Amino acid sequence: MTARKSNPAFLNGVPEMLILELLSHRPMYGYQLVQSIKTATGGGLEFGQGCVYPILHRLESQGILRASRQSVGGRNRFVYCLTKKGQAQRAATVSSWQRIVTAVEHVLQGGERGRTAVA
Amino acid sequence: MDAQRWLEQFERELIRRKLPPLYVERLLSELSDHLFDSLEDPMSTDAKDLRSLVQRVGTPHEVASSAALEHRRAHICRRHPIVSFVLLPLVALPLLWAGSLFVLIALAKAFGLETGGEGVGSAIGHWARVNAPLVSLAMLIVPIGVAAFVFCRIAARSDVTWKWTLAACGILAIVGGMAMVNIVMPGAANKGTVMFGMGLGMRPTEAQLAQFALPLDIAALAIWRQVAHRQRGLAG
Numbered sequence: 186m187t188a189r190k191s192n193p194a195f196l197n198g199v200p201e202m203l204i205l206e207l208l209s210h211r212p213m214y215g216y217q218l219v220q221s222i223k224t225a226t227g228g229g230l231e232f233g234q235g236c237v238y239p240i241l242h243r244l245e246s247q248g249i250l251r252a253s254r255q256s257v258g259g260r261n262r263f264v265y266c267l268t269k270k271g272q273a274q275r276a277a278t279v280s281s282w283q284r285i286v287t288a289v290e291h292v293l294q295g296g297e298r299g300r301t302a303v304a
Numbered sequence: 305m306d307a308q309r310w311l312e313q314f315e316r317e318l319i320r321r322k323l324p325p326l327y328v329e330r331l332l333s334e335l336s337d338h339l340f341d342s343l344e345d346p347m348s349t350d351a352k353d354l355r356s357l358v359q360r361v362g363t364p365h366e367v368a369s370s371a372a373l374e375h376r377r378a379h380i381c382r383r384h385p386i387v388s389f390v391l392l393p394l395v396a397l398p399l400l401w402a403g404s405l406f407v408l409i410a411l412a413k414a415f416g417l418e419t420g421g422e423g424v425g426s427a428i429g430h431w432a433r434v435n436a437p438l439v440s441l442a443m444l445i446v447p448i449g450v451a452a453f454v455f456c457r458i459a460a461r462s463d464v465t466w467k468w469t470l471a472a473c474g475i476l477a478i479v480g481g482m483a484m485v486n487i488v489m490p491g492a493a494n495k496g497t498v499m500f501g502m503g504l505g506m507r508p509t510e511a512q513l514a515q516f517a518l519p520l521d522i523a524a525l526a527i528w529r530q531v532a533h534r535q536r537g538l539a540g
Contacts, residue, residue, distance in 0.1 A: 215334050216341040233362030235314075238334050239374035242327070246378040246463065260337055263330075 200232055201240055202282060205267065205275035208250065212266035214257060215241065241265055249274050307339040310358055317368030323375055324465050326530075331371055335361070379462035389464070389472040393455060397479050400447030405498065408443055408487075418490065433489040440487045441511050445518060448480035452519035456526035466527045473523030481508065481516030 200222075207213065207221045218241075219234045244250040249271040252263045267275065311332060318328045342357050361367065381388040412418055415428050432439070455472035482502045490496030504512070 214337075216338050216345075219338070220345075233360075233366055233370070234338065235335055235361040235367035236370040238331055238338075239367075239371040242330065242371075243374040243378040246461075262337060263334060 198278075199230070200237065201244070202275075202278045203230075204237070204240060204244070205249070205271060205278060208265055208267050209272065209275050212264050214255075214262040214264045218265070244271070307336075307343065307357075310339065310361070310364060311336055314364035314368060317364045318371060321368060321372040323372060324463050327371075327375060327463055335367070375463075381458055381462035382464060385464055385468050388462075389455065389459065389468040390475060393451065393472045393475045394479065396451050396454075397447060397476060400451055401444065401483070401500070404443045404447050405500070408439070408498070412496070418496065429489065433491065436487045436489050440485045441514070443487070444480070444483050444485055444511070445515055448476055448515055449518050449522065452476050452522040456522055460526060460530060466530055469523050469526050469530070473519040473526075476519040477516045480519060481512050483515060484509075484512070 203222050203225070204218065207218060207225060213221060215238055219237055222230070222232070222237075241250060241252070245252050245265070247270075248268055250265045251268050251271075252265050254261055255264045256262075257264065314335060315328065315332055318331065323331075339357070339361065342361075362370075376383050412432075415432075416426070417429055417432055452473050455476070456469055459466075459469040459472065479502075482504050484501050484503060486497075486499040488494065488497045508516070
């Protein structure tokens, strides 16, 4: 996903993690997912909404998501859900993210200088 | 820019990036739904301000660039189509032939059909001598068929254009069509031999014609299925 100007470059990969996390709760179609990201982040992260779809398609072709056509709200839509591989990927991504956040917070809070925070 | 113009420009950007038609249709369908959902959503502030909506979705150029990038990232075959559909078939077929030769020799040994083996004079030995031409053909044509099927599957799964399916099967047809094998089963007085070679005379044998035609037939079937799948996708 192309990050908007308001987001720093190091957020690469974050939209993918948010997609996996939100789809782990329930299957959604694209617009629902974009709205969920908006709500869940409290509008704190700005992404080009259109760029969610190419990510969804890539994740689908990698077997991380499964798309099925369903009639929702009078329209025939592609509804996405996590596969088993996707659930494993979500767990791994979230775990890595939490490790990074802990490490960065440790540094930002002036923790032990000169010692490695990330194992 | 209104939603319709945004979609038209987006389609032009996708086509300019030579993305597969099926993928373009899918993106257009989903982005079209997204834009109209935004406009119809009473809770969305985008409904009131079209410019804001387009800003949030991204410009056609931005979204198409992202689509092209993700499409290449999605599958290694998309990133390296020449390696996957031109070079790999050239390597895969000789490897499969070597594998089938190995299986053939192993089977012959298992039934005692090697030179001087006890199975040479048995009913199986007689059957093998009578059907040696058929076994030769199977040894060549089965790997060709398997390779063509596998490359067509890879092409379909990685959503590359039909030209890559045809390229892979065309190479398999040319290489496969040139192959010749001659199996002589061991008898009471002669040694068993397997001769393998590549070549094409002015009059190809029937076996060579079959070896040439098989991958092209499989490719035609795969491309037909790809087109039918696309039409179903558009209709659905």
